[in-house]
Amino acid sequence: MQEAISHLVTLAQALGKPQDHHALPAPFALVPQGVKVQDLEGMLRAPTRIRQAVTVLDADTFIAYVNRFASTASVVFCDGPEGRTFRAVLDYHQPEQPSWGQHVAVYQCPISIEWGRWKSSDRKRMDQATFAEFFEENIKDITAPEGIPDAPSAADMLEISRTLEAKKNISFRQGTRLDNGQVQLTYNEQIDGQAGETGQLRIPEQFYIGVKPFLGGDAFCVAVRFRYRIQEARLAMWFELVRPDKVLEEAYTTVRAKIQGSIGEVPMYEASI
Known part of the structure; x- marks a missing residue:
């Protein structure tokens, strides 16, 4: 047993x-x-083998992480200005050797608080008090670039937002054709504005802001159109960012060039996976 x-x-x-x-x-x-x-x-x-998915918060950290773990099998994918995402697959396939692709680092360029504020209020009509309050809260972003002598300063734009007075002049001109009695009516509307305590400030067509579109990224000078209208006897004020899509595209291109120039021979592809 x-x-x-x-x-x-x-x-x-x-x-x-x-x-x-x-x-x-x-x-x-x-x-x-x-x-x-x-x-x-x-x-x-x-x-x-390494099985790890890491989400990093800035380009410098992404570069440092890739450089630490990169090998001949590593690649980086980026999906353009719309997605603004950089994805490093550190154990990617090689031509003659498939791999697991389970060690990944991702950096999606985060929009900065400053750019988010200006973009969310872009083309949004406000009353004068709201508009002046917005400028007061974001006055540090307004800049007067060198080489543009007529660019208004931050102080000028704040005073304009507070003291702008506008009036609307409307004129009609009527004409009658004698051969058929047709009446032609011409309508002309003109809005005149002045700002400053004594009306001494010139109201600009545009001003400039210096902001970082991406958190931790480079700052860009962005042109902004200044607009105002009289609607139902009330003054409406707003601003229009000039080609904000191009600003984000340029910011993305700058980040892409920085990453590509800092990760050695790791290949980078314009693609998403």
């Missing part, structure tokens, strides 16, 4: 003994219950 028990124990130990196989990345064992293959990688001192 004891001999039979010893024989069964020996068979069980043989079935559960870990085996190495060149086709599998980790050791395995045949488990007697159901005779299934049991992965034993969790019992090793370290995993057999």
